[in-house]
Amino acid sequence: MSTSVLARPAGTTAGIDPRGPQFTAAVTVVVLLLALALPTAASVVLTVVQMVFFAIGAALGVQRTPHSWVFRTLVRPRLAAPAELEDSAPPRFAQAVGLVFTVVALVAYAAGVPLLAQVALGLALVAAVLNAVFRFCLGCELYLLIKRIA
Numbered sequence: 669m670s671t672s673v674l675a676r677p678a679g680t681t682a683g684i685d686p687r688g689p690q691f692t693a694a695v696t697v698v699v700l701l702l703a704l705a706l707p708t709a710a711s712v713v714l715t716v717v718q719m720v721f722f723a724i725g726a727a728l729g730v731q732r733t734p735h736s737w738v739f740r741t742l743v744r745p746r747l748a749a750p751a752e753l754e755d756s757a758p759p760r761f762a763q764a765v766g767l768v769f770t771v772v773a774l775v776a777y778a779a780g781v782p783l784l785a786q787v788a789l790g791l792a793l794v795a796a797v798l799n800a801v802f803r804f805c806l807g808c809e810l811y812l813l814i815k816r817i818a
Contacts, residue, residue: 683755685739688730688739689762691738692739696718697793697800700792711782722764725764729756758811761811764807765810770789773785
C-alpha cells in the first residue's frame with residue numbers, strides 16, 4: 669500500500685479513489701507497450717498521446733484526465749466504495765515524472781536517437797507496471813521522499 673493514503677472515510681470529498689490511478693497506470697501500460705512494439709511513426713504518435721495524458725494529469729490533477737472520466741463513469745460504479753481515499757498530490761507528481769519521460773522520448777525521436785526514446789518509454793513502462801499490478805507508485809514514493817527531505 670502506498671504511504672500517500674489518507675485515513676479518511678470513503679464518504680468524504682477530500683482525496684481520490686486509489687484504484688483510479690491504478691486503472692490509469694493499466695491504460696498507460698497498454699499505450700507504452702504499443703509505443704514500444706510498433707514502428708517509429710506509430711510510436712511517436714502514441715508517445716504524443718501519452719504525453720498529453722501525462723500533461724493533463726500533471727497540470728490539472730489526475731481526477732481531470734480522460735482516464736479518470738472512464739474510471740468514474742464505467743468502472744467505479746461497479747465497485748464497492750474504497751476503504752480510504754488517497755491524497756491527489758503524489759499521483760499528480762507521478763504524472764509530471766511520466767511527462768518528463770515522454771518529453772525525453774519525443775526529443776530523442778526528433779534527434780534521430782530512437783534507442784534513447786525506447787529506453788525512456790521503457791522506464792515509464794516499468795513504473796506504470798509497478799503501479800498497475802502492485803499498486804506501487806514510484807512517482808508517488810519519490811514525491812513523499814522529496815517532501816520528507818524538504
